[in-house]
Amino acid sequence: MPVRKLTSEQRLSRGIDIMEALYAAGESGMTRTEICGRFDITGVSLDEILEIVSTLADRESGARIICECHGERVVLTGDAGRVLPLRLSAAEGAVLNHELESLGIEPQTAARIRHALLPEELGYNQRVFDTVNHGSHWQQLSCAIQDGVRCRISYRSMDDARPRERLVDPLRITANGDQTYLIAWDITVDEQRTYRMDKIEGLALTEDSVVPHTPDVASLHDSLARTQRSAKLLMPFDMAEHLDWAGITLIERGGADMATVTVHYGSERWLLSQVIEAGGAIRILDDPALSKRLFDMAKTLVCPL
Numbered sequence: 001m002p003v004r005k006l007t008s009e010q011r012l013s014r015g016i017d018i019m020e021a022l023y024a025a026g027e028s029g030m031t032r033t034e035i036c037g038r039f040d041i042t043g044v045s046l047d048e049i050l051e052i053v054s055t056l057a058d059r060e061s062g063a064r065i066i067c068e069c070h071g072e073r074v075v076l077t078g079d080a081g082r083v084l085p086l087r088l089s090a091a092e093g094a095v096l097n098h099e100l101e102s103l104g105i106e107p108q109t110a111a112r113i114r115h116a117l118l119p120e121e122l123g124y125n126q127r128v129f130d131t132v133n134h135g136s137h138w139q140q141l142s143c144a145i146q147d148g149v150r151c152r153i154s155y156r157s158m159d160d161a162r163p164r165e166r167l168v169d170p171l172r173i174t175a176n177g178d179q180t181y182l183i184a185w186d187i188t189v190d191e192q193r194t195y196r197m198d199k200i201e202g203l204a205l206t207e208d209s210v211v212p213h214t215p216d217v218a219s220l221h222d223s224l225a226r227t228q229r230s231a232k233l234l235m236p237f238d239m240a241e242h243l244d245w246a247g248i249t250l251i252e253r254g255g256a257d258m259a260t261v262t263v264h265y266g267s268e269r270w271l272l273s274q275v276i277e278a279g280g281a282i283r284i285l286d287d288p289a290l291s292k293r294l295f296d297m298a299k300t301l302v303c304p305l
Contacts, residue, residue, distance in 0.1 A: 006045050009108055014039050015049045016112070022067070022076035029068075029075035050074065135197030138173070140205070141182060145170045148210045150187075154202030155195050157267060163201045166193075169210035173197070185213045194266075230264045231271060232286040239281060245274070260285065272297050 006014065017039055022030060036046055050067045068075045100110040137153075144151055151170055156163040168184035171192070175181070180197040192213070230249075240251050240259040247264040254260060265271045272294045275282045284291045 006041065006048075009106065011045070011049055011052060012109065013112060014041055014045070015053050018046075018049060019053060019076060022074065025076075027075065029070075029073045031072045032069075032074060033072065035074060135180065135200055137200050137203040138180065138197060140203055141170055141173060141197075141200075144205060145172060150206045150208040150210050151184075152202075152204045152206060153182075153184075153195065153200050155200050157199070165202075166195075167206075168193070168195075169213060171213070185210075229266070229268070230262060231284055231290060233261045233263060233275070234258060234283045234285050235261060235278065235281055239278070268293070269297075 018035060021035070021038065032043060032046060035041075036043060041049070050069070054067050068077055097114065100113060105113070141151070143149075149170075151168055153166050153168060154163040155166055166184075167187040168182075169187065171183045171185060173180055173182055182195045182197055182200065184193055184195060185191070186193045230247075234254075235258070237253055237257045237259040240261050243261065245263055247266075248261060249264060250260075250262040252260045252262075263271070268290070272290075275284065275294055276298055284294060
């Protein structure tokens, strides 16, 4: 009866198990017979798995996993092959569980990852609700950042009527509230810029590598606070308490349960949209010209009967 070959999922599963067993065995390693018997595989399948394991490397440090065969004995060496015990916290596990679902990982593989990493108190049914918007290009941009690849992105800001192409060197991805942002160096203006991930409508990797830049490590809040554009807004105090806008620098409580909020902003259209969305609960206090533009913008949104 012919021996049934392992599927790719089975090879991956056995590879993880064998790495863990070899790490636990230490410098003495294990014999081929021990490994084949313990994990129910043939010698041919073992050779395939060891070859796969030996191709793994840490992409940042270059450290490699090495499976050395000394006669019948197999020993795991190499810094990247140190399989240390890892259990995620409940919060970290919830994020992992959410990513496994959103990325469409093959169910059996996802189940093994959950079993290996998630804390028992989390369980497999809890997840992070879809409160963080990664956009459509999160995975590609993450890889581009790690590999140092220059990108062309199609991006439409709040003040743009249509998407515009930017040539950028991606630096990092950060989160603020329920949004994620790409921090990148805009080649054309030769300055650092912030792009909301869900507004990146197209992405192309170029053949060029990024040029080293000195990134501004300020938070989104600090960056907005340095901008020249700010506004004072009057609104109910309970509304002001629950705002999650990154550019807020001051909230002053007044009479009649009202508050004055000073906010710095990068996009005027964004600010006016927030005021309109509040349905008359927010007033602009200090800029008549901005109030006039708010009125003009609101008129364009009124549908004729």
